[in-house]
Amino acid sequence: MKHTRIIAILIGSLLSLVLCILASLIFGARYISLPEVIEALTHPDLDSLNAIVVHERIPRTIFSIIAGASLGVSGVLMQAITRNPIADPSILGVNTGASLFVVSGITFFHINTAGQYIWFALAGATLTAVFVYGVGSMGSGGATPIKLALAGAATSAALSSLVSALVLPRTEVMNAFRFWQVGSVSGATMEGITSVLPFFIVGLIIGILSSPALNALALGDDVATGLGVNTGLVRIAAALAGVLLCGATTALAGPIGFVGLMVPHMMRLLCGPNLSILLPMSAFGGAILLTISDVIGRLLGNGGELEAGVITAFLGAPILIFIAMRAKVRSI
Numbered sequence: 054m055k056h057t058r059i060i061a062i063l064i065g066s067l068l069s070l071v072l073c074i075l076a077s078l079i080f081g082a083r084y085i086s087l088p089e090v091i092e093a094l095t096h097p098d099l100d101s102l103n104a105i106v107v108h109e110r111i112p113r114t115i116f117s118i119i120a121g122a123s124l125g126v127s128g129v130l131m132q133a134i135t136r137n138p139i140a141d142p143s144i145l146g147v148n149t150g151a152s153l154f155v156v157s158g159i160t161f162f163h164i165n166t167a168g169q170y171i172w173f174a175l176a177g178a179t180l181t182a183v184f185v186y187g188v189g190s191m192g193s194g195g196a197t198p199i200k201l202a203l204a205g206a207a208t209s210a211a212l213s214s215l216v217s218a219l220v221l222p223r224t225e226v227m228n229a230f231r232f233w234q235v236g237s238v239s240g241a242t243m244e245g246i247t248s249v250l251p252f253f254i255v256g257l258i259i260g261i262l263s264s265p266a267l268n269a270l271a272l273g274d275d276v277a278t279g280l281g282v283n284t285g286l287v288r289i290a291a292a293l294a295g296v297l298l299c300g301a302t303t304a305l306a307g308p309i310g311f312v313g314l315m316v317p318h319m320m321r322l323l324c325g326p327n328l329s330i331l332l333p334m335s336a337f338g339g340a341i342l343l344t345i346s347d348v349i350g351r352l353l354g355n356g357g358e359l360e361a362g363v364i365t366a367f368l369g370a371p372i373l374i375f376i377a378m379r380a381k382v383r384s385i
Contacts, residue, residue, distance in 0.1 A: 059330060062323050066337040070118070073344040077114040078107055081351045082358070116241035116249075117344040117361070120306045123253050123298040125320075125339020128313025129332055130260050130295040133267045134288050135189075135201045139373065141313030142178075142299035145205035148308035149212040150181025151300050152234065156219050160226050167245035167305055171252065174304035178296045184208060186292075236309035236362020238347050249301045256297035257336065263291045264328035271326065309362045311369020312339050318372065342368075 078090045085093075085103050093099055093107035124142065131140040131147075142148045154177025158164040164173065185208050189201035216234075220227050266287040269277040274284050299313070316338040317331065324330050343361060346368070350359035 055325075059324060062334065063337075066334065066341065069341050070337060070344070073341050073348070074114055074118070076348045077117065077344055078110050080348050081106070081110065082354075112241045112243050112246060113238055113347070114344065116246050116305070117238045117347050118340040119246065119249060119253050120238060120302045120309065121312060121339035121341070121343030122336035123256065123302040123339070124309060124312035124343070125316035125335040125337075126257060126260050126332055127295040127298040127302075128339075129317045129320075129328065129335045130263075130267075130291045130298075131313065132317055133271065133328060134291050134295070136271070137201055138318070139202055139314065140205075141311070141317075142295070142303070143209075143308060143310035144202065144314065145182070146185055146209035146212060147178045147181050147296065147299055148303050148310065149209040149216070150177040150184075151175070151303040152308050153177055153212045153216050153219075154180075155304060156216050156226065156230055159230065160219050160223060167242070167248045170304035171248055171301050175252075175296065175300040178300035178303065181208060181212070182292055182296050234307055236307040236365070237360040238306055238343070239358065239360070241305065245305045249305055252297045252301035256294040256301075257332075259290055259294035260298075260332050261329070263287055263294065264332055267291060267328045268326075271328075307362060309343070309365055311365045311372070312342055315365075315369050315372045316342055 075087065075090065078094075079085050079087060083103075083106050085107055089103045090107055093101075093104035096104075097108070128141040131142065131145060132138060134140075135145075151174035154173040155164075155170055158169060158173040162169075164170060185201065185204045188204040188208070192200070220230050266277070266282045269280045269282045270284060270287060272280075277284050277287075302309070316335050320331055320334045320338050324334050343365065346364035347361040350361055350364050353359050353364075
């Protein structure tokens with residue numbers, strides 16, 4: 054029965070993703086009917102206005118899928134490593150660290166390409182993840198969920214102040230940064246997708262290969278060690294995968310929050326806690342959530358558009374409050 058349910062959820066996720074892809078190609082400032090979309094996709098040599106619009110939306114749609122999947126998987130990995138139900142790249146400060154390094158690159162090194170953004174973002178995400186985990190591990194008890202969340206929140210606030218200090222006095226940096234910082238997939242290009250795709254593939258493979266050991270880690274370090282798991286190595290590998298996924302995505306899309314928080318919880322309710330299943334299903338869930346958020350932002354923009362990061366934050370804040378309320382009730 055459980056395998057049947059997982060297959061049904063997988064089929065439902067695939068169908069939902071296909072519908073989201075079609076919606077992303079159809080809706081926007083200019084509405085394109087489904088037959089026109091199909092015609093544009095099957096006849097790439099068409100030069101009509103509608104066909105051009107569809108082709109312009111294809112990179113944006115592809116990047117929405119990749120970015121959403123990356124953030125969903127990254128959230129699962131960070132929650133598994135820290136055993137913290139509210140861990141995700143934005144709450145642990147990793148996104149902010151990536152943002153600071155990208156802003157520093159724009160300010161001091163005049164970077165302006167997707168490939169340059171990625172390397173700066175990965176460096177910032179890695180250093181921030183190491184710092185937060187180090188601070189959260191201080192004192193007795195090691196890296197507890199509450200200590201990691203507090204360390205991440207404090208680090209994120211401090212890094213955000215540094216970002217503001219770099220951006221505000223410099224008009225040219227502000228212009229380059231102000232739309233990026235909201236979190237958007239609107240500027241996606243095939244060049245950017247090509248740059249981020251290797252990091253997505255490597256991070257996803259490492260995450261999936263780490264999932265059996267992470268399942269053991271969920272039972273506690275002592276039990277995992279007794280089962281022959283090298284807990285330190287597993288945490289490093291899973292953290293590396295999470296940083297690759299969220300760092301590369303942040304470099305191109307900006308710090309999109311709450312996807313890594315919402316998706317793992319929704320998929321855990323549907324599929325259970327087995328990470329071997331939860332990781333790929335969270336990839337589907339993240340892709341669906343970010344793609345549909347992008348579509349909703351276009352529809353609510355009233356001639357323009359709301360950035361996807363605004364929509365995910367609007368959807369994610371109630372989820373975070375709900376998780377916090379449940380945790381409080383359990384502690385009582």
